[in-house]
Amino acid sequence: MLSRIVRTVSNQLIVFVLIFGLYLIMHGHDSPGGGFQGGAVVASGVAMLLVAFGSGEIIQWLHVRRLTVVACIGALVFIAIAFAGTGTTFFYNFLLGTPIFGGVPPPGPGHGHVWSGGIIPLMEIAIGFIVMAGLSAVVLAMARFSGGKEIEE
């Protein structure tokens, strides 16, 4: 556990880190970003909390078992969306043209809009869940079980 200044600042900063990560996940299909990048940003926020507060305090409200459940749910949603287009082909973009995420942007450079892309935004969200839960679980497990003494100040 680090000093009071570091704890307070990271306590305020985690909100913005989470918002930025979720923004990257949700806008992955019309701006730079995507599931992997946003999930990595969220996991880095967890790592920041881990450095500031120490693993003994974080492990009380962020359990590795729950994180693995979230990662499994993300993987199952990904596979389910991939199989849902099997009527045409595997990974068919069956939502394009329907009212749900069905918009097609005008060709050429222009302003994108979120309500487009078919299955791509849904898959980005599923991948985001997998990556943020998986990397957070790895970081937590490494901090928790790799031994050594916590840094006390």
Added chain:
Amino acid sequence: MEHIPLNFPFLAAMLLVGISLYIIVFKRNLIKLVMGVAILSSAINLFLVSLGYRAGGVAPIYTDAPEGSMVLPVPQALTLTNIVIGVAVLALMLTLVIHIYRNTGDIDSHKSRILKG
């Protein structure tokens, strides 16, 4: 951008590959070996991205894109794949190094060959 002589990014990527192979073959510390594999992964990322670069190109994203031709998107997608797989392999290798240290009390790759035949 003007014409770059001597394929400079490719040369840099190959020099990184040479450095990482030297580390992997000759260093005896297992942590340094893992670092060598990470440098190898980064060298491959640099090589892929510079394969897909087009002179004067912009990022392949149509939202408020500036004028100019776009760089190739497929090497960028493969680079993203390689980054994620590199992170996964790095975590697994570090976990194995921790296991070896707990079991043998050493991270020297010559002394801790439990499976040496």
Added chain:
Amino acid sequence: MRQVVGLVLLLILVSLLLWGVLVMRDFGYPPSDMDDYMIEHAQQETGSNNVVAGVLLDYRGLDTLGEVTVLFTAVTGVLLLFRTLKRREENC
């Protein structure tokens, strides 16, 4: 002796790599038939403005499926190894 042989082999390999790079095509002018098709048609065919996301999740979706599988397997392996480590320390 083995170190000298290894060093010589490494130098030969690296010089081969550098020679291959020196006789390669020019930097910045890639052959790009497939990528031109994707840049042109990705907006209409996948509906996403980000061509990289379109390539990653629509044209090459199976690739991403394998990537997710690798990531998931690595996370499972890390958690499994740490679990055995913890159990062994509790037994000792």
